[in-house]
Amino acid sequence: MVIHTDALIIGAGPCGLFQVFELGLLGIKADIVDSLPAVGGQCTWLYPDKPIYDIPAVPICTGAELVANLMTQIEPFGPTFHLGEEVVALQAVDGGFQVRTAPGKEFHAKTIFIAGGVGSFQPRKLHLDGADTLEERFIHYRVQDPTLFKGKRLAILGGGDSALDWALALAPDAAGVTLIHRRDDYRAAPASVAQLKSRAASGAVEIIESASARALRLDGDRLTGIELSLKDGSNRIVDADHALVFFGLSPKLGPIAEWGLALHKKVITVDTEAFQTNVPGIFAIGDICDYPGKKKLILSGFHEAALAAFAAKALIDPGKKVHLQYTTTSPLMHKRLGVAD
Ligand code: FAD
Numbered sequence: 064m065v066i067h068t069d070a071l072i073i074g075a076g077p078c079g080l081f082q083v084f085e086l087g088l089l090g091i092k093a094d095i096v097d098s099l100p101a102v103g104g105q106c107t108w109l110y111p112d113k114p115i116y117d118i119p120a121v122p123i124c125t126g127a128e129l130v131a132n133l134m135t136q137i138e139p140f141g142p143t144f145h146l147g148e149e150v151v152a153l154q155a156v157d158g159g160f161q162v163r164t165a166p167g168k169e170f171h172a173k174t175i176f177i178a179g180g181v182g183s184f185q186p187r188k189l190h191l192d193g194a195d196t197l198e199e200r201f202i203h204y205r206v207q208d209p210t211l212f213k214g215k216r217l218a219i220l221g222g223g224d225s226a227l228d229w230a231l232a233l234a235p236d237a238a239g240v241t242l243i244h245r246r247d248d249y250r251a252a253p254a255s256v257a258q259l260k261s262r263a264a265s266g267a268v269e270i271i272e273s274a275s276a277r278a279l280r281l282d283g284d285r286l287t288g289i290e291l292s293l294k295d296g297s298n299r300i301v302d303a304d305h306a307l308v309f310f311g312l313s314p315k316l317g318p319i320a321e322w323g324l325a326l327h328k329k330v331i332t333v334d335t336e337a338f339q340t341n342v343p344g345i346f347a348i349g350d351i352c353d354y355p356g357k358k359k360l361i362l363s364g365f366h367e368a369a370l371a372a373f374a375a376k377a378l379i380d381p382g383k384k385v386h387l388q389y390t391t392t393s394p395l396m397h398k399r400l401g402v403a404d
Contacts, residue, residue, distance in 0.1 A: 064169075068094040068143075069379045071162055071172035073150045073319075076104020078349030078364030079178030080133040085372035086176075087140025088390070088399060091379060094172070095142050096164060098149035098183035099312075100205075103130035105350075106361075108184060108312055119362060129361070139401040149183050153322045155342065174375040177331060177340075177347040178364070179319050184312035189220065193279050201286035202306045206233075211305075214238050218289050218301050220276060221309030227251040227259050229307055230268055240268045241301050243291060247272040271301070279306075319351070327353050337374030338367045344378055346371040 070086050072079045075097035083093050101107055106115075106126030114123050124132070148164035153175065155161075162170040186204035188194065194202055206212075206229055213236045219226050222244035228251075234240040242259065249256045263270045273294035280288035280300060288302045316329050325332040325341040330353040333339060338346050338354075348371055349364035357363065376385050390396045397403040 066094065066168065066170045068170060069173045070176060070375060071096065071170050072176040072178055074104065074178035074180055074349070075102040075144065075146070076178060076180045076349060077106055077129060077133060077361050078368055079104070080137055081365050082176050082178055082348060082368040082372065083137040083140055083142045085368045086375065087137065088396060089372055089376045089385065090399060091376065092140060093142045094145060094170065096145040096148050096150055098147070100147045102134065102144070102146070104180050106130050117360065117362065139399065151318045160344065173379050175345045176371060177319065177345065177351055178349045180350045181314035182316040182319065185315050187310035187313050189276060189306070189308045191276060191279050193281060196284070197286055201304070202308060204308055206307065209233060212237055215304040216302050218243060218303035218306045219309070220306060222246060223250040223309060223311060224252060224255065225309040227255040229309070231255065231258055231262065234262065234268045241271060241303070242268060243271045243274050243276065243301065245273065245275045336370065338371040339374060346375060
């Protein structure tokens, strides 16, 4: 089934979320797609707890708070979210654009807003011989179905929140959990570290610190263990039926580079009147766009979203005059915001 929409936003980082708002004020409902399973882009995935000081009129807020506030702000406009869907194909067709995601969703959109930031985030992989052929069967970079790990011996690699959260969550039903971390300090929340250490003290999980994976142990095409190099120069084998690898995410411009858009140093060239690309109807805002003087700041992306929305309105409703209206005083704005008496 093809989903028809006036506006498709690619990327649910802060700028993509604010694009929903600016389109909503002009009466345009948007669909928004992100390859990740949660909204917020860099704010959510790279610095949720760090304070931001340069959002106008918000003296201080964390990355997570900014995203939560944006989600509240766009609520009146009821965007449709398509998360965990990487956009892999975009091409111009009659009256708009055809878009396809990796899991296979198809859209027909009148206008496109690329708010892809530094690209779609991909899990950092385990670079060991044979690891790619075991992917999704015995080596996992995300947990889709926790029941797969019931009664199994699990090696969990990493020292961040995902590694510790899954070690804690899967241990009760697993045959054994070994957390392997290359350092002895953790990037995870202190409460999770404390919980993991107390479970290790009671023997419910094992922790191996200052160790890195050097080779996979296989029986045919099945994983049986992981060979580790320890900091003291010794080696060790951990028996494991599955390895869960949480080395963090790295950005990749990926398919966006193949859509026929004018690029400059891996970002999309736009004009500064409408933040439109070389393809009319495709706009690019936020970190992914480039123009003379561009600064990769959230506030720049918010401004870009406002102007792109006005330009898109003229394409979606041609011939209709669009007046700038203040949210403070305009009854139409109040109606759209759902705050009319
Ligand atoms: P992003 O936040 O990068 O979001 C882009 C989204 O698009 C991602 O979720 C990605 O998965 C998705 N995506 C990409 N390609 C695809 C695809 N093909 N299909 C589907 N989805 C896709 N800025 C400030 O203004 N103030 C600060 O104090 C500040 N502090 C920072 C601190 C750190 C540690 C970092 C790393 C950045 C900081 N920034 C700060 C920069 C700020 O986070 C970025 O400018 C902002 O996140 C850009 O927003 P965006 O929406 O353009 O892109």
